[in-house]
Amino acid sequence: MIRKCRLPVLIVCILLLAAVAGYSVRRAAERTSRLDRPAQGGPAVLPGPVTLAGDAGRRVVFRNMVWGPHRDELASVPADKPTGPRVASGVKCLRFSAAAGTGICLQGEHGVVRDTYRAVVLDQELRERRTFPLAGTPTRARVSPSGRTVAWTVFVSGDSYTGTGFSTRTSLLDTEGWVLRDNLETYTVIKEGRPYKAADVNVWGVTFADDRTFYVTVATGGQTYLAAGDVASRELTLIHGNAECPSLSPTGDRVAYKKRVPGLPADAPWRLYVLDLRTMKETPTAEQRNVDDQAVWTGDGSLVYSLAGDQGTDLWTVRADGKGAPRRLLEGALAPAVLGR
Incomplete structure (x- = not known):
C-alpha cells in the first residue's frame, strides 16, 4: 500500500x-520586460544606423539614458527635432565626444574581481579603429575640430570633483601616428610668466582650439585655473582663476566653464559661466542650478549640459550671453556631440 x-x-x-x-x-x-521597456511617456528609442559623418545633417549624438534595451547606447536625433524618436546604434559608452568623423568612446568592462575601462577611437560609422586601456573611471572626453586629436580624463582615485581626495589623469592621442601623451601633468606649468612646480598639480577637462592648442583645468594649491595648453612646447599657461571643465566656443573667442560660487553648498558649488578671451570678462548664464559637467556649444550661441533627471540625467540648454532661460533639450541623455551643418 x-x-x-x-x-x-x-x-x-x-x-x-x-x-x-x-x-x-x-x-x-x-x-x-519592465526594464526593457522605455519609461511610460518617454521618448521612443529604435535600433538603427548612427553616423558621425559631417554630411548627414545637423543632429545630436549622445549616450541614451532612457531605461530599456538601448540604455547607454550612442543614439542620434535631428537637432531641430530633439524630442522625436531616437535611433540607437548598439555601441555603448560611458563618455563620448565626436568631431569631423572621429569619435571617442570611453567604455567600462565588468570583471569578476573589478571593473576595467578602455578608450575606443571610432570612425564615422562607429567602427573601432584603436583601443587603449584606461587607468581609472572615465569622466571627460573631447575631439579636436579636425578629428585628428582626442583627449580623455579619468579619475585614478576618488570619484567626484566636489571633494579634495581625488586625482585625475588626462591624456592626448594623435590618431594619425597613434602617439599617446598619457599624462598632461608632465607638461610644464607657467604661472605669472614663470615655470611653476608643485606636487599637487592636477589636470582635467581638455577642450581644443586645434591640434596644437587646447584649454584645460589645472588645480594646485587649493585653487583651479583655466590654462592654455600647447602640444609643441609642452606647456600649460595659467590664464584665469576659478574655472573648471572648460568648453571653447566654435569661434574660439569664448570659453564656458563651471565656477565655484562662494556661499553655495559644498556638494553643489558650481554655476555655469562664460569668459570672453578678448576682454577676460565673465558672464554668468541664466542657469541657476548646480552644473557639474563640461558643457557643449551648439553653434548658435547656446550651451548644452547635463542635470539630474528621472532617468539619471537630462540635457539642458541655455544661452551663453546670460540672457533667456534654461530649457530641457533631451530627456534621459548624457555626453552630447552636436554634429553636421
Missing part, C-alpha cells in the same frame, strides 16, 4: 515544482 502511494505523491511533487518554476520564470520575464 505504501509503495502504491509513493508514485502519486511523486507526481504531485513534480507538478508542484514545475508550477513554481513556471511562475518564477514568468515573474522574471515580467521584471525583465
